[in-house]
Amino acid sequence: MRFSVLVTLFGVGAVLMAVAVVFMYGTDGADEPRTPADHGRRLFRLQGCATCHAIGGGISRGPDLAGLIPRLSARLTDAAYRDHLDSLQVARPDVYAFFAPRYEGIFSAQGDERIEAWFAQHLKNPRFDHFTGLMPDYDHLTEEQIERLTAFIMTLK
Numbered sequence: 001m002r003f004s005v006l007v008t009l010f011g012v013g014a015v016l017m018a019v020a021v022v023f024m025y026g027t028d029g030a031d032e033p034r035t036p037a038d039h040g041r042r043l044f045r046l047q048g049c050a051t052c053h054a055i056g057g058g059i060s061r062g063p064d065l066a067g068l069i070p071r072l073s074a075r076l077t078d079a080a081y082r083d084h085l086d087s088l089q090v091a092r093p094d095v096y097a098f099f100a101p102r103y104e105g106i107f108s109a110q111g112d113e114r115i116e117a118w119f120a121q122h123l124k125n126p127r128f129d130h131f132t133g134l135m136p137d138y139d140h141l142t143e144e145q146i147e148r149l150t151a152f153i154m155t156l157k
């Protein structure tokens with residue numbers, strides 16, 4: 001008799017534990033980030049990026065980020081970026097001089113690394129090469145968060 005009570009209690013305990021585990025972790029873990037890009041996608045939401053940036057349609061205060069990477073590649077070729085910087089230098093030589101070391105850093109990287117270097121600067125201070133920009137600074141992000149956000153935006157082809 002006593003043994004069967006114990007078995008029953010144990011059974012009830014096990015069921016409760018299972019319910020608690022499912023409740024805490026979900027059944028399939030589908031929402032859990034796995035790759036750096038998954039983490040970045042989640043950060044994009046948690047850091048409020050998604051409140052200003054749609055990706056492929058919807059209301060967007062800032063640019064819609066669909067097709068971002070081809071767009072950035074075109075904007076960051078030596079010739080295109082130099083042209084853009086020249087016009088900044090003419091408009092605001094003082095601000096240009098202040099940010100000049102950052103432009104050198106971008107020119108010294110090539111290909112995807114140039115895009116990544118640009119994006120890191122853009123997060124730190126979006127006005128560094130767009131003096132009248134409206135996007136807020138994200139200079140509170142850690143290196144790891146920047147890496148994860150970068151992995152995510154690199155998927156926006």
Ligand code: HEC
Binds near residue numbers: 052061064068127149
């Ligand atoms: C308050 C609105 C706002 C928030 C929040 C915001 N952005 Fe922006 N973002 C903008 C605007 C506006 C621009 C256009 C350039 C500018 O005005 O600075 C922009 C430009 C960009 C661009 C360049 C897009 C292009 O096509 O040129 C990228 C990439 C970007 N933001 C990523 C992010 C990420 C990642 C976050 C979150 C960490 C974020 N933004 C948060 C408003 C915002």
